[in-house]
Amino acid sequence: MFGLKNSVLGRTFRTAEITGAYDGMHLPEPKGMASGMISGTQVATNLGWRTIEAIAPGDFAMTFDGGMQKVQSISRTVLWSSPNNCPEYLWPLEVPANVLGNKDAIRLLPEQGIMIETDTAEECLGDPFALIPAAALAGYRGITRIKPHGEIVVFTLHFEQEQIVFAHCGVLFLCPSDDSGCLLQSSDMQTPTYCVLPLKQAKWLVESMDTEIYVPAA
Numbered sequence: 001m002f003g004l005k006n007s008v009l010g011r012t013f014r015t016a017e018i019t020g021a022y023d024g025m026h027l028p029e030p031k032g033m034a035s036g037m038i039s040g041t042q043v044a045t046n047l048g049w050r051t052i053e054a055i056a057p058g059d060f061a062m063t064f065d066g067g068m069q070k071v072q073s074i075s076r077t078v079l080w081s082s083p084n085n086c087p088e089y090l091w092p093l094e095v096p097a098n099v100l101g102n103k104d105a106i107r108l109l110p111e112q113g114i115m116i117e118t119d120t121a122e123e124c125l126g127d128p129f130a131l132i133p134a135a136a137l138a139g140y141r142g143i144t145r146i147k148p149h150g151e152i153v154v155f156t157l158h159f160e161q162e163q164i165v166f167a168h169c170g171v172l173f174l175c176p177s178d179d180s181g182c183l184l185q186s187s188d189m190q191t192p193t194y195c196v197l198p199l200k201q202a203k204w205l206v207e208s209m210d211t212e213i214y215v216p217a218a
Contacts, residue, residue: 034079034090035111036154037173043157044166052155052167061157064115064164064172072158072178079109079152091145092152093134099141101170107146109154110135113174113196115164120208131174131194136202140209162193 037043037052044062045055055061060068080086092107100106100116108114112134122128137143157165158178165173174194197205 034092034109035113036075036077036109036156037112037167038079038092038107038109039153039155041106041155041167042169049169052157053153055155055157061159061163061165063159064166066161066163069159069163072160074158075156077154079154080148081151086148088145088147091147093138093143094146095137095171096142099143100137102168103170104168106168106171108134108137108171110145113194115172115174116205116209118205118209120205124205130202130205131196132202132205133196133199136197136199136206140206164194 039051039053041052042049043052043055046060046062046068050059055071055074057071057073059071061071063069080090089110092109095102095106095108097103097105100114110133113131114134114137115129115131117128118130119128121130138145157163157175159175161177163175165175167173174196177193196202
C-alpha cells in the first residue's frame with residue numbers, strides 16, 4: 001500500500017494559512033520556529049505514501065503508538081522568503097538516503113522532533129527510543145546543514161493528541177496536538193505526551209551512536 005504515489009494536490013486547509021514568512025528584516029526567536037515538514041516530505045497514510053502537501057484534515061496517518069490517526073488540522077507557513085542570507089540556525093539538515101531508515105535523501109528542520117532508536121538510549125534512559133531535535137544530528141553519518149536558496153514551505157500535521165508519524169519509509173516525526181502552538185512547546189493546560197531531549201543531551205546521544213554497529217538499509 002505504501003508504495004503507491006498520490007497526485008491529489010491543492011487541498012483546502014481547515015486552519016488559516018500563515019503568511020508571515022521570515023523576510024530577513026524581522027528575525028524570529030531561535031526557539032520553536034524551525035519545525036514541521038518541508039514540502040515534498042512523504043508521509044505514511046491509509047491511502048499509501050503521500051506528500052505532506054497532499055494531506056488534508058480528516059485524512060488518516062500511520063502513527064508509531066496509535067496506528068491510523070485522523071489529522072485534525074494542518075498549519076502551513078514559509079520558513080524563509082528573503083533573497084538575503086538565511087540565518088544559520090534556520091538552515092535545514094540534509095539526511096543522505098538510508099541513514100535514518102529513509103529510502104531517499106530527506107531534509108529536516110533543525111528544531112523538528114525526530115525519534116531515533118539506539119542501544120545507548122536503552123542503557124541510559126531505559127528506552128531504546130528517544131526524541132531529539134533534528135539539529136543534534138548534524139555531522140552524523142554525513143548529515144549536514146544546508147543553506148537554503150529559495151523559499152521553504154513548511155507543513156505541520158496536528159492530531160487530537162501528540163503523535164509520531166512515519167515519513168520517507170523510516171523517519172519518525174513528532175507532530176503536535178490540534179491546540180499546540182509548536183512542536184517543542186506544549187500548552188500550559190496540557191502535559192506533553194512525548195518529551196524531546198535538550199539539545200546538549202541529544203548531541204551526546206547522537207555522538208554515542210557512532211560507536212554502535214551501523215548497517216545501512218538495503
